Amino acid sequence: MLDVRFSSALKVLLFLAVAAESGSPVLSSAQLAEGLDANPSLVRKLLVPLVRAGLVESVKGRAGGTRLARPAEDVTLAEVYRCAVGDKPLWACRPESEHVCLVTAHTTAYFAQLTEQAEQAVLGAFGDHTLADGLRDLRRLERNAVQES
Helix, strand or coil, X not given: CCXXXXXXXXXXXXXXXXXXXXXXXCXXXXXXXXXXXXXXXXXXXXXXXXXXXXXXXXXXXXXXXXXXXXXXXXXXXXXXXXXXXXXXXXCCCCCCCCCCCHXXXXXXXXXXXXXXXXXXXXXXXXXXXXXXXXXXXXXXHHHHHHHHC
């Protein structure tokens, strides 16, 4: 099963970025959950590392909820990825077996190197993109879809 924490966290932040642009920057976990087609408690769990990292902030009270803590231009996808995924590797190596040959003796170390290189490439690519870039890309996709229909 593929991990959807990054895509879910990114989608939450994109919802919050759109809300901020529209002048209603605070969204409840129920509103965010509706957009994700998920349970509000799952959304609250997704928000915890984002709050800790200073990407979003909670607003208390009757009209409370969550909002971006920084402008969308200042939030990179690499930050979102690190918050959502944490220390979990991009993928896992099969469990080690008895070291009886070249492959079984060194596959785990080799795979760890590959994973680190892939992770750095992902973070490098995501570091060049912000939430604001994501909103521009979504709007471009929307314009293209409208033109094609």
